[in-house]
Amino acid sequence: MAVSEKFIEENLGLVHSCANRFRGRGVEYEDLFQAGCVGLVKAANGFDAERGFAFSTYAVPAILGEIKRIFRDGGAVKVGRAAKEKARQLMKIRDALAAELGREPTVEEVAKTAKMETSEASLLICASLPVQSLTAGEDGESQTDIPVDSPEEAITDRIALREAMAQLEDWERELIEHRYFALHTQTATAQAMGMSQVQVSRKEKAILLKLRKMML
Numbered sequence: 001m002a003v004s005e006k007f008i009e010e011n012l013g014l015v016h017s018c019a020n021r022f023r024g025r026g027v028e029y030e031d032l033f034q035a036g037c038v039g040l041v042k043a044a045n046g047f048d049a050e051r052g053f054a055f056s057t058y059a060v061p062a063i064l065g066e067i068k069r070i071f072r073d074g075g076a077v078k079v080g081r082a083a084k085e086k087a088r089q090l091m092k093i094r095d096a097l098a099a100e101l102g103r104e105p106t107v108e109e110v111a112k113t114a115k116m117e118t119s120e121a122s123l124l125i126c127a128s129l130p131v132q133s134l135t136a137g138e139d140g141e142s143q144t145d146i147p148v149d150s151p152e153e154a155i156t157d158r159i160a161l162r163e164a165m166a167q168l169e170d171w172e173r174e175l176i177e178h179r180y181f182a183l184h185t186q187t188a189t190a191q192a193m194g195m196s197q198v199q200v201s202r203k204e205k206a207i208l209l210k211l212r213k214m215m216l
Contacts, residue, residue: 005118014059027071035066040062042066045122047059163214168207168210
């Protein structure tokens with residue numbers, strides 16, 4: 001199995017986690033999920049493990065970026081007629097290979113048979129997948145989803161916060177670190193940064209608003 005394909009298969013749950021953050025904002029969940037899949041495929045194809053980052057750290061901004069693109073563009077993910085036809089042909093090829101090999105073929109094998117790039121095949125297959133419940137049984141029958149706190153969502157939020165913090169100016173990041181990581185009071189933060197308590201209070205509110213906008 002190709003490394004990029006392995007990343008895609010193992011991190012579809014991460015796409016669900018990111019897509020869930022945008023529920024109820026006027027876009028169908030299936031469109032959110034498909035956009036996230038596009039970001040996941042791009043991340044899998046561009047990831048370089050030698051840089052020392054975890055794949056999730058690299059993938060989440062790409063997934064969120066594609067989902068946010070829906071809202072910037074004012075519409076859902078548009079899958080053209082030609083792309084839909086290619087996806088249908090790929091599924092037929094995949095089924096034929098599965099029957100021939102006696103197992104589920106890899107995306108690389110499907111792409112080779114279809115005479116296209118693996119990245120293109122991954123994108124078409126991933127975008128054409130139906131949205132499934134993460135609690136669906138192996139037989140495909142759905143189960144009742146019980147609302148619970150998602151550890152993946154918490155991880156996603158932390159990664160998104162880390163990405164947003166990295167975009168702050170040095171003094172902004174220092175102020176937030178004083179207040180919310182070191183848990184210093186506004187007075188102690190003001191003394192450490194050479195400001196007044198009133199200045200810290202005003203700047204803190206502005207920075208928090210800035211972070212919220214970047215994360216959403």
